[in-house]
Amino acid sequence: xxxxxxxxxxxxxxxxxETDLLIVGGGNAGCFAAIEAKxxxxxxxxxxxxxxxxxxxxxxxAGMDAINTxxxxxxxPEDLVRWSRSQVGGxxxxxxxxxxxxxxxxxxxxxxxxxGLPILRDEEGNAQYRGGWDVSIHGEQxxxxxxxxxxxxxxxxxxxxxxxxxxxxxDRCVGAMxxxxxxxxxxxxxxxxxxxxxxxACGLYKSYTSDATSSHHxxxxxxxxxxxxxxxxxxxxAEMTSLEQRWVAxxxxxxxxxxxxxxxxxxxxxxxxxxxxILQERYAHLGGDxxxxxxxxxxxxxxxxxxxxxxxxxxxxxxxxxxxxxxTDYLNERPAFVLFLAARGQDITKDPxxxxxxDPYVVxxxxxxxxxVDIERMTTVSALFAAGETAGGNxxxxxxxxxxxxxxxxxxxxxYMATVTLPELDTQQVEREKERIxxxxxxxxxxxxxxxTEMEERMQRLMDEYAGGTSQFYRTNEERLDYALKxxxxxxxxxxxxxxxxxxxxxxxxxxxxxxxxAEVLVHHLKxxxxxxxxxxxxxxxxxxxxxxxxxxVESRRNKETGEIEMFTRPYEQIVPGDRYQP
Amino acid sequence: MPPRVDREKCDGCKAEEEPLCAQICPGDLMxxxxxxxxxxxxxxxxxxxxxxxxVCPVGAIETRAPYQLGYHVAKLIPMMGTNTITxxxxxxxxxxxxxxxxxxxx
Numbered sequence: 001x002x003x004x005x006x007x008x009x010x011x012x013x014x015x016x017x018e019t020d021l022l023i024v025g026g027g028n029a030g031c032f033a034a035i036e037a038k039x040x041x042x043x044x045x046x047x048x049x050x051x052x053x054x055x056x057x058x059x060x061x062a063g064m065d066a067i068n069t070x071x072x073x074x075x076x077p078e079d080l081v082r083w084s085r086s087q088v089g090g091x092x093x094x095x096x097x098x099x100x101x102x103x104x105x106x107x108x109x110x111x112x113x114x115x116g117l118p119i120l121r122d123e124e125g126n127a128q129y130r131g132g133w134d135v136s137i138h139g140e141q142x143x144x145x146x147x148x149x150x151x152x153x154x155x156x157x158x159x160x161x162x163x164x165x166x167x168x169x170x171d172r173c174v175g176a177m178x179x180x181x182x183x184x185x186x187x188x189x190x191x192x193x194x195x196x197x198x199x200x201a202c203g204l205y206k207s208y209t210s211d212a213t214s215s216h217h218x219x220x221x222x223x224x225x226x227x228x229x230x231x232x233x234x235x236x237x238a239e240m241t242s243l244e245q246r247w248v249a250x251x252x253x254x255x256x257x258x259x260x261x262x263x264x265x266x267x268x269x270x271x272x273x274x275x276x277x278i279l280q281e282r283y284a285h286l287g288g289d290x291x292x293x294x295x296x297x298x299x300x301x302x303x304x305x306x307x308x309x310x311x312x313x314x315x316x317x318x319x320x321x322x323x324x325x326x327x328t329d330y331l332n333e334r335p336a337f338v339l340f341l342a343a344r345g346q347d348i349t350k351d352p353x354x355x356x357x358x359d360p361y362v363v364x365x366x367x368x369x370x371x372x373v374d375i376e377r378m379t380t381v382s383a384l385f386a387a388g389e390t391a392g393g394n395x396x397x398x399x400x401x402x403x404x405x406x407x408x409x410x411x412x413x414x415x416y417m418a419t420v421t422l423p424e425l426d427t428q429q430v431e432r433e434k435e436r437i438x439x440x441x442x443x444x445x446x447x448x449x450x451x452x453t454e455m456e457e458r459m460q461r462l463m464d465e466y467a468g469g470t471s472q473f474y475r476t477n478e479e480r481l482d483y484a485l486k487x488x489x490x491x492x493x494x495x496x497x498x499x500x501x502x503x504x505x506x507x508x509x510x511x512x513x514x515x516x517x518x519a520e521v522l523v524h525h526l527k528x529x530x531x532x533x534x535x536x537x538x539x540x541x542x543x544x545x546x547x548x549x550x551x552x553x554v555e556s557r558r559n560k561e562t563g564e565i566e567m568f569t570r571p572y573e574q575i576v577p578g579d580r581y582q583p
Numbered sequence: 584m585p586p587r588v589d590r591e592k593c594d595g596c597k598a599e600e601e602p603l604c605a606q607i608c609p610g611d612l613m614x615x616x617x618x619x620x621x622x623x624x625x626x627x628x629x630x631x632x633x634x635x636x637x638v639c640p641v642g643a644i645e646t647r648a649p650y651q652l653g654y655h656v657a658k659l660i661p662m663m664g665t666n667t668i669t670x671x672x673x674x675x676x677x678x679x680x681x682x683x684x685x686x687x688x689x
Contacts, residue, residue, distance in 0.1 A: 052609040061609045062632035116689040140668055140686040160611070181611055182601075212651030214585050216627040217610075223630050224610050254652050255584075328682050331670050335659065336584040336631035336646055342674035343653025504611050504624065 019047035022191035025198035026050040027058025029388025031146040032406030034155035064139035065329040068398035077102030083583040084396040090580035092572030094393030108403035173384035193413035200363030200389035201227025206460035229390040231514035239372040239380040241392040244525035246360040253356035257337035298536025301357040312352035365389040365397040376412025385409040440500040449497040452508040477542040584631030592643035595619040604635035
C-alpha cells in the first residue's frame, strides 16, 4: 500500500499498458471472455483490469449452489428463450441475443465442469436438476476455478485497479483508465477493443437492514458491483436499454440469502401469516408456483402491505437429511446464512424460514437492464463490447448465460480488432481524467467537504423513498420521480465536495459518483414507462395497468454536449414462435 | 457479518506488505495494522462472503453475525482441504453441525 499519499497531481505516477483486448472486470463473464480470446488466438494480448482480486471478485465471490440455466436433453435453445420470455411476462426481450446465448450456454457450463467444478450427478451421470433448467453444483470454488483458468491461459491480470473512464478516440473506445487502489498510480490501458464486464449495480437503493451498523451490505448482489461499467458508458453517450426493469428478488429476511434454494430446491411453499400458500391461493390465475419471476418476487411484499405478513418459505416438512443438504447448498453460495440460522438458534423443521423482498438492482444478467448491444455484443460505442450483467435486452442469463456471453463478446471483439490499429494517445484527455480521479484525494487537510458514506446514504434513502425502494413496496409515481431527479442533480453537483483520506476512500468516492450517474438514468427510465408492466420490478402507482403502447424497449442516451438524458423506444421483434406468455 | 481477527493467532501472514485476507477481500476491507495484525476497516461494508475466513492460513479470522441480526453467539468455521471443505457450525444453544464435501474435482 502506498504509505505516503500524494499532495500534488504531479507526484502521481502514470502507467501506460498497451494490449489487444482489454477486459474491464474479471468476474464470470470477464474470465470467460479472456479464456475464449486466448483459445481463438494464443498470441493475442489479453488484459484484465480488476478492481478486487480475480480469485474472489464479482457476484460469484462467495460461490454458487446451482447453475440456473443448463439445457437438458430433449429441450432446445428455443425452449429456453420461450421460458425466459414468459418469466418476464412475455417480454419484450431481445430474442436474437437470448437465442445466441442459449446456443452457447451448455458449452460454457461443460467448460466449468472440465476445469474442476463439481456438478451434482446421479448414478447414471445425469446432471441433477432441481427445477426445469437449473442444476445443482458444489460451487464454493466456482470463482477461483475460472480465475485460475484465465491466468493459466495467459491473460494478464491487473488486480486492484479501479476503472473510472473509457479512453476514447472520437466516438471510438480505445481503452480505459483508472487508478491503483494499492499503489496509487494512474493507469491507462490502450486496446483495440474493450469488453466491459463489471457486473450490475448494487447499492443504488437502501437495503432495509442498513440502519444496523454492521449490516449495511445485506444485499442480494455483491455490494462491490456498483455499476461502474454502465456509468463509464453513460458518460460517453452509450445507449442503455430497459433500466426500468429492475431486479427485485424474494430473499430470506434480515439475512439477504437465496430463496430459490429452498422453494425450488426443496419444494417449500411460500406462505403468509395465516398459513395460506400465497402463490397457489392468490396467484393461481397467473401461474401459481410457475408465475413470472416478478410476480413471485413481489408476492410476499404484497402480503406484508395487505397486513398478512410475516411471510415464509415453509421448511417444516423437511427431513433432517434434506435440512443438511439445504444447508450444504447455502454453504456453497451464501455460507453466512447458515451462521445466521445458528445465531437465531432456529430449527427450520419447527420454524419456517422468514422471507422478504430485496432492495432493487440494475442487473442485465437477471433482468434485462444494461447496454443496448448488437448481436456481436458491441454497444453503440464503437469498439466497446458488453457481456454478462452489463449487457441488456436479454434476461435470465445467470451464471451460465453470462459465461456464454463472455465468449460471444470476445468473438465479436476479435473479429472487430482485425480491422483497426491503435491511434495516438490523447494526452489532454488522459490528463483531464487523472485530475478528475485524484481530486478527492488532493483537497488538503483543511477541506470542509462530504464523505462518500454520507453521500451514498443520502442517495440510497432518496432512491428508496422516491424511486420505488423496499420501504415503499417498490411503488413510485411521476411526482416522486421528479423529486428524485431534482435531488440526484443536486447530489451530482455536490460530488465536487467529496474528499478521500486514503486510496480505499478514493475508490468509494468514485463508486458513489458512478452510482449517481446510473441512478439518474434509471429514474428517467422509470419516468418514461407510464404503465406498470412488471409489478415489483417496475410499479407505477399512478399508472397501475399495462399499456399496449409500451410493448417496446425503453432506451436512453446521455447527450454528451448538454448532459441531458434523451429517452426513446425501440420495437420488439418476436423471433421464436409461440405464445409469448407461455413457457 | 463482518470478520473479527484474533490478535493472538494473526501473524499478519509475516508479510511485508499484504496478508492474504487483504489480498483476497473483494471489498478491499482487510488491512494490516501498524501492529502487524490484520483488521477489517469497515464492518458496515462487509458482504459476508467469508473469503478472508477461508483463506486465513492460521484460522485467525471469524465471521460473526452482527447482533442486530442474530443472537450471541454462533460460530461457523471453514477448514480448507485438498479439493474439500469442512464446515463446523455451532448455534447459540451449543448445537454442533458438521458439513464436509468436495468443492473441486481437479
